[in-house]
Amino acid sequence: MFDTKPYEARMSAAVAHFQEELKRVRTGRAHPSMLDSVQVEAYGQKMPLNQVANVTAAEPQLLTITPFNPSNIQVIAAGIRQDQSLGLNPSDDGRVIRVPIPPLTEERRKLLVKQTSEKVEAARITLRNVRQDALKEAKRRKEAKAVSEDDLKTIEKSIDASIASFNAQLDASFKEKEKDILTL
CATH class of the missing domain: 1.10.132.20 (Ribosome-recycling factor)
Structure with missing residues (x-):
């Protein structure tokens, strides 16, 4: 059969x-999985963002990224900026990266x-x-x-x-x- x-x-x-x-499709609200496609150059190789930092949606229009190693803050922010399909502009305060999600x-x-x-x-x-x-x-x-x-x-x-x-x-x-x- x-x-x-x-x-x-x-x-x-x-x-x-x-x-x-x-x-991966944006809906105007912040969701941690929005950044799943982001690759970060850390420890000498490309790695998914979720392996070098903790991503949370603190507010409906804001993602908060806390790196496991604070020395990776700059490369994480650069990795998010490089992903043109997201169109996001992260900012950091030395400990945490904040990614505002602009309204659609x-x-x-x-x-x-x-x-x-x-x-x-x-x-x-x-x-x-x-x-x-x-x-x-x-x-x-x-x-x-x-x-x-x-x-x-x-x-x-x-x-x-x-x-x-x-x-x-x-x-x-x-x-x-x-x-x-x-x-x-």
Whole structure:
């Protein structure tokens, strides 16, 4: 019999990746995961920010970064400034780095919704590719007489049901994020 579990696992991974991508989209409120993409040159190599400092959202419009080693303050601030996609300007007082999160303009909010919808489409394409792979494998097995015609139809229905379920998850995540972005 044909096992759809590996394909469902790939679909689940695609949805999980999409949800991780959504965390990086700014909503106008400070969230520590906004800085997950920041790499810092510390101890002679590039490291993720969360490995050299503690990041907290002290206020809705302010991130506070406390370095584990105070000598890394300058490289952390530089790392945040270098990540142009964030558009943030950190300031430090010698012990703590404060990153004010500027409010989003209406135009910027609409642009973020558009970018997010592009991420949704990319995730859907990934799901369709997994579906195609699964159907190709099922048809190959049918031609090899490993599965019957009826089994093939059952497999197709199962895969299509999985795709519908994962697409619904994508839609729900997108609607929630869209509401977050557009809320002032």
